[in-house]
Amino acid sequence: MTKGRLGRYALWQFRDFATDRAIAILIIGTLMGYLAVEPIRRLMGPGWAGNPQLPLARIVASVASSLTTLAVLIALNGMISQDRKRGYYRFLFAKPVSPLLYYAQLFLVHLAGVLAAMAVLTGVFSFFVAPFSVKNILMYTLVVYFAMGGIGFFISAATRFDWVTLAAVWVGSRVLRGLFGDEQGIRGQLVKLLPPVHKVDDVAASLLSDGTAPMGDLAWLVGYGALFFVLGLVVLRQRSLAS
Amino acid sequence: MIEFRNVGKTYKSLLGSAVKAVEEFSLVIAEGEVLGIAGPNGAGKSTLIAMLLGYLRPTTGTVDIDGMPARAYVEAHGIGYLSELIGINPKWRADTALVRYATLAGVPEADLARTVDGLIERLGLGEHRKKKIKALSKGNLQRLGLAQALLREEKILVLDEPTHGLDPLWTQKFRDIVGELRRPDRIILIASHNLDELQRLADRVVIMDRGRLQRVVSTGYDEAPQSAGTYRLSMASGHDLVVECFPGAIAAGRGEFDVTISELAELNRGLAELIGRGALVASVVPARSVLEQQFREAVGETR
Structure with missing residues (x-):
């Protein structure tokens, strides 16, 4: 019965995503795309998109990669912590609903929302700027959502300041891996436990160009995210909703 | 349950x-x-x-x-x-x-x-x-x-x-x-x-x-007080008779008086005398509800 109720409620969750977060993703994505492409268009003059010297695909891939990370961050921001901070949980979970299922569903609804927003953005850019594979970008979004989203879900379940923490973890992992990733000692081993952010670049490069990606890297990214998603569910089960 | x-x-x-x-x-x-x-x-x-x-x-x-x-x-x-x-x-x-x-x-x-x-x-x-x-x-x-x-x-x-x-x-x-x-x-x-x-x-x-x-x-x-307590009397007329019929009554303003009695019979005797002497009583209510009394006692005891 809970699943039936929650299933119907998913439409409201999606509506909230569309009115709050999707609009932000679309505005930021449009600005990013415009700011990346417009200077080149001006420089190259008419027929710029057909210029064989222009590495348009690489530019699009670079913008898409940054935008995807940002879109996922927007989608995850406050997913659980906001209800706690603002007290929305009080009325929501006095109803016969499991918070665990509620937030697991919200995670999937936001995934659908991010994919939809990215599809609109990339579709428009593909049409007006330069043709590229919308499917590849959506596949990349899917991978980043599970990799980054799983960790974000866990952080949102555990702390109040989730997006800041997630951004710090994401950037911090990249920096620390860069600094100590090749070391043989304990420091090098500990750094290996951090999120495999470095693999995102390889996956982005191959997925966005030809739609393929090394299975090992994909498994690392998605597996790491899935592990933290499950840990997030455990935290939700163990931690009191009120503080 | x-x-x-x-x-x-x-x-x-x-x-x-x-x-x-x-x-x-x-x-x-x-x-x-x-x-x-x-x-x-x-x-x-x-x-x-x-x-x-x-x-x-x-x-x-x-x-x-x-x-x-x-x-x-x-x-x-x-x-x-x-x-x-x-x-x-x-x-x-x-x-x-x-x-x-x-x-x-x-x-x-x-x-x-x-x-x-x-x-x-x-x-x-x-x-x-x-x-x-x-x-x-x-x-x-x-x-x-x-x-x-x-x-x-x-x-x-x-x-x-x-x-x-x-x-x-x-x-x-x-x-x-x-x-x-x-x-x-x-x-x-x-x-x-x-x-x-x-x-x-x-x-x-x-x-x-x-x-x-x-x-x-x-x-x-059933829990109404049966003995000691303070009641508030509202008088329509005969204000000056209250202190005579209830020695110790305290004026609370606007024709009201707080009367502390040791048993209900005492309250009734005083009221009968008051009415008998021509005063008009508008209302008689406990100055504090049972709950308020109990609350004051319970919270006061721990402070």
Whole structure:
């Protein structure tokens, strides 16, 4: 019965995503795309998109990669912590609903929302700027959502300041891996436990160009995210909703 | 049946200091009962309610509803809950907020509109139904909070400071609504600072202070004071006779006097003499309700 109720409620969750977060993703994505492409268009003059010297695909891939990370961050921001901070949980979970299922569903609804927003953005850019594979970008979004989203879900379940923490973890992992990733000692081993952010670049490069990606890297990214998603569910089960 | 068994809740800070919000609280609440919870600020009322809804885990003891752990019960059956702080997304509209909550509560799709419209009308929210939550006044928000608690025929209703922010008219209507909600198989819990309200609505009132259950007071007529007490006399005429008939009476202004007696017979004798000498008595009421008296004693004893 809970699943039936929650299933119907998913439409409201999606509506909230569309009115709050999707609009932000679309505005930021449009600005990013415009700011990346417009200077080149001006420089190259008419027929710029057909210029064989222009590495348009690489530019699009670079913008898409940054935008995807940002879109996922927007989608995850406050997913659980906001209800706690603002007290929305009080009325929501006095109803016969499991918070665990509620937030697991919200995670999937936001995934659908991010994919939809990215599809609109990339579709428009593909049409007006330069043709590229919308499917590849959506596949990349899917991978980043599970990799980054799983960790974000866990952080949102555990702390109040989730997006800041997630951004710090994401950037911090990249920096620390860069600094100590090749070391043989304990420091090098500990750094290996951090999120495999470095693999995102390889996956982005191959997925966005030809739609393929090394299975090992994909498994690392998605597996790491899935592990933290499950840990997030455990935290939700163990931690009191009120503080 | 709700059963609090030796429940305690201690908050610990990161630095290691601990605050006991609730201590050794035990109580059984039976079906059909309206139970009031009274206590000064920081008495532990809200913490107790949070544990009843499973939003907080007790540090010690257990909270069971119909033999199930509280949170498991809520997830399986739901509870009608009006919290002291109304936490609804300010971007939502009043009517769609109710539709959302009704969906989560399990109101069948076919009944959604009828249920929501009925509550909007019952709680006088018709002209505000299209407004966003952030545009609602405190009183309207409170009524919306009450509406979402009544979406389903829940077996348990928990109302935390339900008349906070309501005008006198809606305070009276709220009391009528609670009267209508009474059912032999339903438990209604009302936490309030308003002792008069609890005196009118509840069968028993739990008085808490400093996290502990201090007293459980029955509010029925059977519990009216039979002996010593202070009564307030309102006089229509013959004010100057009061002190003669009740030596020690204290003028309280506006033709009212506080009269302390040691037994009811003394009060009746004094009144008979007063009336016999031509005074007109407008009203005689206890200066303090039984509950107020008990509250003062219980809270005063611990301070």
